[in-house]
Structure formats: C-alpha cells, structure tokens
Amino acid sequence: TISRPRHTPAPWTGEVGYVQTKLAQHAPADPDTKVFICGLWDMISAVEKTCLDLGYTKKQIHYERYD
Numbered sequence: 001t002i003s004r005p006r007h008t009p010a011p012w013t014g015e016v017g018y019v020q021t022k023l024a025q026h027a028p029a030d031p032d033t034k035v036f037i038c039g040l041w042d043m044i045s046a047v048e049k050t051c052l053d054l055g056y057t058k059k060q061i062h063y064e065r066y067d
Contacts, residue, residue: 019043020050029055037063 001015001022015022020043027033035056037047044063051061 018046020046023047023050024054027054031060033060035061037061038066040067041065 001017001019002012003016003018005012005016027035029051033056035047035051037044044065048061048063052058
C-alpha cells in the first residue's frame with residue numbers, strides 16, 4: 001500500500017492508505033509470523049501499535065528507522 005499515489009508515469013492500481021489500516025485485513029496475528037517495518041519513526045510507531053493491538057508480541061516485530 002502507498003499513502004500518496006502519484007499518477008506519473010502510470011496510475012497506481014494497488015492498495016492506497018496507511019499500512020497500519022491494512023494490517024488486520026492482510027496480516028492477522030499468527031504466532032509463526034514476524035513483522036518487519038522499515039520507514040520513518042511515526043510510521044513505525046503506528047504500525048507497531050497496530051500489530052500489538054492485533055495480538056502480535058514485541059518479539060515478532062522488527063524495524064529499521066530511516067530518520
């Protein structure tokens with residue numbers, strides 16, 4: 001998913017919106033799943049909170065910050 005689709009060179013046809021709003025639909029909590037988040041801190045924090053709310057544990061969540 002992308003939060004701000006651009007229409008050049010071609011229109012985006014995938015999911016639109018913030019990734020944390022798509023998690024429940026596409027990645028329900030599973031004890032064998034690991035979550036990898038890369039991006040700016042505000043996005044990482046929001047995705048981590050959503051993952052925890054969905055039932056993921058902190059051990060399942062990994063991230064890399066770009067800011």
